[in-house]
Amino acid sequence: MYRPGNQSIWKGRQDPGSTRDVWHQVVQTADLNAQIPDGFCFLGFCSDVGVKRNLGRAGAVDGPDAIRKAMVNLAIHFDENTKLTDVGDVVVSGDQLENAQKELARYTTSMIKNDTFSILMGGGHEISYAHGKGVLDTFPNEKVGMINFDPHFDLRAYPQGAHSGSWARQLFDEYENFHYLPIGINEAVNIASMFEFMRKKNQSFISMEELLGESEEDLLARIDYFIDQMDKVCVTLDLDVFSAGVAPGVSAANPYGALPHHIKPLIKKILQSGKVVSFDVAEMSPEYDDGRTAKLAASFVYDVVNRKTNP
Ligand SMILES: N=CN[C@@H](CCC(=O)O)C(=O)O
Numbered sequence: 338m339y340r341p342g343n344q345s346i347w348k349g350r351q352d353p354g355s356t357r358d359v360w361h362q363v364v365q366t367a368d369l370n371a372q373i374p375d376g377f378c379f380l381g382f383c384s385d386v387g388v389k390r391n392l393g394r395a396g397a398v399d400g401p402d403a404i405r406k407a408m409v410n411l412a413i414h415f416d417e418n419t420k421l422t423d424v425g426d427v428v429v430s431g432d433q434l435e436n437a438q439k440e441l442a443r444y445t446t447s448m449i450k451n452d453t454f455s456i457l458m459g460g461g462h463e464i465s466y467a468h469g470k471g472v473l474d475t476f477p478n479e480k481v482g483m484i485n486f487d488p489h490f491d492l493r494a495y496p497q498g499a500h501s502g503s504w505a506r507q508l509f510d511e512y513e514n515f516h517y518l519p520i521g522i523n524e525a526v527n528i529a530s531m532f533e534f535m536r537k538k539n540q541s542f543i544s545m546e547e548l549l550g551e552s553e554e555d556l557l558a559r560i561d562y563f564i565d566q567m568d569k570v571c572v573t574l575d576l577d578v579f580s581a582g583v584a585p586g587v588s589a590a591n592p593y594g595a596l597p598h599h600i601k602p603l604i605k606k607i608l609q610s611g612k613v614v615s616f617d618v619a620e621m622s623p624e625y626d627d628g629r630t631a632k633l634a635a636s637f638v639y640d641v642v643n644r645k646t647n648p
């Protein structure tokens with residue numbers, strides 16, 4: 338079920354005389370069924386059905402509003418030509434995850450076709466099946482690469498339906514033009530058959546050891562190598578790639594994770610490739626947060642908007 342953007346959430350700090358300093362002063366709201374706005378659109382996916390099906394900790398259903406609230410006071414460092422629009426949420430009705438994923442994919446396709454940059458906000462990582470499907474349906478004859486910042490491959494089987502740990506497997510199963518670069522893979526939390534799956538599909542990955550230990554230059558060379566072979570790229574940031582110390586508000590809190598400075602320069606460089614059509618941030622779970630994780634998620638939304646606008 339879709340619901341349009343709600344202007345009442347976009348309020349925050351208001352310094353005397355200030356009219357255009359912070360995001361809540363410029364973010365508009367819209368109904369995607371009436372018009373697809375230009376610029377950047379924020380679309381939430383209110384779901385933790387996939388997390389529950391994957392036996393994770395529930396709570397991500399309220400993730401989109403938590404991220405929005407952390408975005409309201411972000412500083413404006415772009416000009417009047419940059420439009421930011423909150424286009425609301427796709428909400429899972431009951432257990433109807435697959436229907437909601439199809440709906441989110443359709444809206445994503447519509448936005449990309451309009452040349453609108455979609456920033457999708459989860460919600461469990463099942464958001465990325467919908468995100469990937471939306472991109473792949475838009476470009477059926479092009480090589481589409483998804484870069485996933487995540488300790489998990491998310492290549493699990495899904496005999497009882499889609500879930501938060503199956504989305505990449507589903508995209509491989511359904512699309513021959515899907516290509517995948519996971520970054521931050523922790524061997525300890527991925528079963529051996531997933532490494533074998535990646536080998537058979539001829540896909541590479543960057544481990545957590547490499548993410549934390551290799552030079553930025555070497556990491557960027559590996560990422561560039563992947564992007565060079567793709568026609569279009571989309572990015573998903575699973576907040577559980579971060580250390581639990583900086584991102585407690587997720588289902589699978591990470592004892593061996595990255596810090597923001599490991600990932601920020603990589604995402605900035607990926608955005609500079611000019612091939613990125615959309616971005617999602619997944620697994621925001623306010624239930625376990627004290628505000629830290631939502632602010633971290635918002636800081637990446639900030640980077641996406643600013644690096645796309647001032648590369
Ligand atoms: N999106 C999450 N996927 C992980 C969850 C791991 C966990 O709950 O501990 C996975 O299935 O591996």
Ligand SMILES: [Mn+2]
Pocket residue numbers: 462487488489575577578589
């Ligand atoms: Mn994960």
